[in-house]
Amino acid sequence: MDAKCPWCGGELEEGRYYNMTAGAHFLPAGRKKPALLTRSSIEAKGGIATPPFVGLLGDGPSSMRAWACRQCKKLILAYEEE
Ligand SMILES: [Zn+2]
Numbered sequence: 717m718d719a720k721c722p723w724c725g726g727e728l729e730e731g732r733y734y735n736m737t738a739g740a741h742f743l744p745a746g747r748k749k750p751a752l753l754t755r756s757s758i759e760a761k762g763g764i765a766t767p768p769f770v771g772l773l774g775d776g777p778s779s780m781r782a783w784a785c786r787q788c789k790k791l792i793l794a795y796e797e798e
Contacts, residue, residue, distance in 0.1 A: 734778065
């Protein structure tokens with residue numbers, strides 16, 4: 717797949733994004749961080765949990781498919797494998 721950066725239109729570099737800390741997540745602007753960082757508590761707040769997930773201890777994905785634009789210094793992550 718030849719993906720283009722949605723900001724500058726340049727070529728995206730495909731790879732994997734590794735996050736070593738379980739509990740990392742996206743929250744829509746204005747939302748409060750959940751007290752517990754499990755996948756379900758994050759999703760209950762309208763957020764998106766990203767691998768690795770809290771409580772899975774080695775199960776499940778440990779990285780995400782990712783595309784980088786080095787020009788814009790942005791990463792695009794696929795938080796669920798297709
Ligand atoms: Zn770009």
